[in-house]
Amino acid sequence: MGAHISIPMYQRAVKQRYRLVGLKCSNCGQIIFPPKAGCKFCGALDNFTEVQLSGRGKIYSYTVIAGAGAPPEFSEEAAYRGAYPVVLVELEEGPRIIAQLTEPVPAEIKIGMPVEMVLRQIYTEEDVIRYGYKFKVLEGEK
16 A cells, blocks of 8 residues: 555645645735645744635646556556656746646646646545545547
């Protein structure tokens, strides 16, 4: 098994996994995602407000994970799909996040392609289906 995340720890991260809720630092105004105990930009340790991220952005970079290179929790998906793309998305609000690119995957992935977050099944662990965000290329932009 890959990186184990207990059910309670997973449930505590539901807001960020399901709705892309980040934190805005009241000290410097930067948005932090995923939420952390302190601001990575100015070092502030308190005075944050939750912010709902739009889930829209552009592909900043990407790679294709070969089936044999997939982490154990994605072994079923790798066996089913073979290689699959993983993208680094720069959100409209600024943070960059890594996620899988979901169907329909364009024949050619390009830096700068507009994408939006969608909620999808990620994997199953301890007989619990784990959901989270993936990104899809916006219609008409493939």
